[in-house]
Amino acid sequence: MAEPPASLSGQDVGRWKESCGSFAYLTIKDRIPQILTKAIDTLHRHKSEFFEKHGEKGMEAEKKAISLLSKLRNELQTDKPIIPLVEKFADTDIWNQYLEHQQSLVSESDGKPRWFYSPWLFVECYMYRRIHEAVIQSPPIDDFDVFKESKEQNFFESQESIIALGTHLQELLKTIEDLDENNLKNEFFKLLQISLWGNKCDLSLSSGNTSSQKTNIINSLEQFKPFILVNDMEHLWSLLSNRKKTRGKGTVSRVDIVLDNSGFELVTDFILADFLLSSKLATEVHFYGKTIPWFVSDTTIHDFNWLIEQVKHSNHKHLSKCGVDWENYIKMGRWVYHDHIFWTLPHEFCAMSQVAPDLYAELQKAHLILFKGDLNYRKLTGDRKWEFTIPFRQALNGFHPAPLCSIRTLKAEIQVGLQPGQGEQLTASDPSWLTTGKYGVFQFDGPL
Numbered sequence: 001m002a003e004p005p006a007s008l009s010g011q012d013v014g015r016w017k018e019s020c021g022s023f024a025y026l027t028i029k030d031r032i033p034q035i036l037t038k039a040i041d042t043l044h045r046h047k048s049e050f051f052e053k054h055g056e057k058g059m060e061a062e063k064k065a066i067s068l069l070s071k072l073r074n075e076l077q078t079d080k081p082i083i084p085l086v087e088k089f090a091d092t093d094i095w096n097q098y099l100e101h102q103q104s105l106v107s108e109s110d111g112k113p114r115w116f117y118s119p120w121l122f123v124e125c126y127m128y129r130r131i132h133e134a135v136i137q138s139p140p141i142d143d144f145d146v147f148k149e150s151k152e153q154n155f156f157e158s159q160e161s162i163i164a165l166g167t168h169l170q171e172l173l174k175t176i177e178d179l180d181e182n183n184l185k186n187e188f189f190k191l192l193q194i195s196l197w198g199n200k201c202d203l204s205l206s207s208g209n210t211s212s213q214k215t216n217i218i219n220s221l222e223q224f225k226p227f228i229l230v231n232d233m234e235h236l237w238s239l240l241s242n243r244k245k246t247r248g249k250g251t252v253s254r255v256d257i258v259l260d261n262s263g264f265e266l267v268t269d270f271i272l273a274d275f276l277l278s279s280k281l282a283t284e285v286h287f288y289g290k291t292i293p294w295f296v297s298d299t300t301i302h303d304f305n306w307l308i309e310q311v312k313h314s315n316h317k318h319l320s321k322c323g324v325d326w327e328n329y330i331k332m333g334r335w336v337y338h339d340h341i342f343w344t345l346p347h348e349f350c351a352m353s354q355v356a357p358d359l360y361a362e363l364q365k366a367h368l369i370l371f372k373g374d375l376n377y378r379k380l381t382g383d384r385k386w387e388f389t390i391p392f393r394q395a396l397n398g399f400h401p402a403p404l405c406s407i408r409t410l411k412a413e414i415q416v417g418l419q420p421g422q423g424e425q426l427t428a429s430d431p432s433w434l435t436t437g438k439y440g441v442f443q444f445d446g447p448l
């Protein structure tokens with residue numbers, strides 16, 4: 001097979017306007033420094049809390065973390081070489097090996113890997129890993145999540161929509177046993193679309209500023225339909241409904257969800273996961289989250305548990321019923337949470353079978369894997385400059401643990417599997433279609 005194309009990078013010019021910097025460039029130049037500044041500010045604001053908890057040591061730790069983050073911001077803004085990680089952690093060696101690999105790709109005259117010249121996926125992941133390094137180097141505040149507040153705020157600000165979703169689910173569950181095939185399929189499609197548009201609410205695109213869901217999303221689904229550029233929902237239905245019909249008693253149907261953002265998006269994923277069990281389209285759902293705070297709003301085990309607790313203690317009866325059910329699913333092992341350091345490494349997913357064979361083997365147990373969000377799409381496709389019409393399977397570059405589907409709103413200058421001319425038409429009618437989160441895809445890759 002021909003070599004895959006080059007990686008997106010901060011040195012690229014815009015895909016649609018050659019005089020402009022690419023989205024990758026603008027992210028490194030503007031968005032990432034803003035996220036760092038916000039993280040510094042958050043540490044500042046928690047100063048007295050650190051003091052109350054840890055006394056003088058807490059104050060010193062806050063100063064240390066802030067100085068490490070300021071140094072990081074300076075390295076980035078002056079395009080300094082990317083330096084190895086120093087603090088020993090579970091993934092430090094793999095990171096440093098990856099860095100050496102990047103170094104080997106840089107030609108002699110260019111010197112070392114640098115922020116604006118190396119692959120965007122690598123430097124952006126590296127930035128979040130360095131934020132984590134700054135925090136773990138600063139005990140006793142080494143378990144502080146600088147993004148926790150924003151994630152919680154997103155949840156609280158989306159309350160009305162969350163209540164609407166909880167109510168919708170509970171009403172649906174009352175009659176779910178009596179629904180005919182067609183109605184069940186319609187409901188499945190609705191909840192898939194809710195989970196898709198839930199992905200608009202990430203906090204990395206908005207530089208850590210609030211990005212919540214204020215309106216009832218269920219009423220907007222028809223209006224959003226034209227913005228689904230690749231719609232493979234039928235494939236998901238066929239796969240799961242055929243399996244439901246043909247599987248024997250006591251046989252498992254397992255759907256794995258590689259999670260993205262906490263807050264509103266996570267609620268939409270839970271609603272979908274609940275429906276999968278209640279409709280018997282699946283018998284188990286496995287979730288994958290991040291081991292460290294990541295791309296501002298990504299879900300950690302703490303966020304996962306926190307959100308279920310919040311929902312359970314809601315004053316709204318339908319919502320609290322959701323929380324009780326979700327906790328029970330976990331207790332019964334029908335919902336299973338996994339984490340793995342691979343998800344917070346910079347590698348594209350086609351490297352998973354080599355870098356994390358245990359994770360690859362785990363995913364192979366699924367009958368369907370749903371990959372939520374934009375960053376997962378970038379890693380599925382290697383964050384490379386593919387032509388818009390290249391088949392999704394080709395861009396996956398051999399990654400195929402099980403049938404899979406990307407559920408993603410577009411927030412990076414990469415999209416594959418379009419019809420001839422579709423990308424060009426979009427560029428003409430809506431030049432920023434690739435990066436605003438207004439468009440979405442359900443992109444499926446079936447059995448080999």
Ligand SMILES: O=P(O)(O)OC[C@H]1O[C@](O)(CO)[C@@H](O)[C@@H]1O
Nearest residue numbers: 027202204205373374375411412
């Ligand atoms: O939460 P998501 O959907 O993965 O989106 C995170 C996105 O943030 C950005 O990095 C912008 O910083 C996107 O390009 C990126 O993929």
Ligand SMILES: [Mn+2]
Nearest residue numbers: 202260261295
């Ligand atoms: Mn995210």
